[in-house]
């Protein structure tokens with residue numbers, strides 16, 4: 165194979181999924197570590213200054229982390245013999261050593277020698293699917309999750325927590341702290357941008373999008389107390405095909421499969437747009453490719 169979809173040098177296509185992310189239960193994305201081990205710290209939520217206001221937002225990195233960690237069991241369930249790495253700094257494909265040299269260093273050496281195709285070939289052959297999709301050290305990944313900013317007014321609440329010693333389980337005497345959160349029914353703009361992903365990988369992301377829509381991907385902290393349940397509404401799928409300018413998504417690998425979407429899409433400003441229930445149908449078609457792909 166001469167083309168690797170992990171290579172960012174040729175832009176073949178871009179698939180963008182947008183939706184309204186609404187929280188059904190309170191959501192808190194903290195600015196620091198939580199819960200506090202000592203001292204009665206007040207736990208403020210993470211905020212960003214936009215249009216003269218300090219307001220809550222969900223960093224794209226948090227959403228990406230959430231998607232990657234939920235992709236792991238999905239991948240294992242598909243094929244128990246495939247063990248994806250966790251993506252953490254000490255447990256990722258790039259750190260695996262062969263003849264005392266890490267994959268990361270071997271790729272860097274090839275790149276320094278100007279052998280970029282060989283470097284990409286080595287990366288493609290040696291990394292797990294999650295590294296290819298979500299990224300690895302020195303490799304940006306082919307999916308971008310944008311910071312999710314508020315599209316509606318939000319109200320904020322505060323709940324009192326009790327600091328517990330995580331080692332002994334004992335309550336620190338008088339160590340109460342205030343936990344700030346976003347009240348239910350706030351609306352954030354969710355955007356996922358996938359570049360050059362084969363249809364089965366788009367299908368894996370589609371599966372995770374459905375899981376998020378159905379409340380299975382919980383956002384932020386205090387999940388054990390019922391925080392973080394969200395849903396997705398008003399979906400839109402936008403397709404920009406640089407190769408053939410069509411709405412259909414051709415397969416990008418031997419194990420991949422073509423997906424026809426022309427019947428669901430309409431052309432707006434030179435892009436193919438699929439919205440509402442049709443967007444869910446499109447995601448379903450992609451998910452079917454994921455369900456039937458044979459990963460070895």
Ligand SMILES: [Zn+2]
Nearest residue numbers: 249257292295
């Ligand atoms: Zn990996």
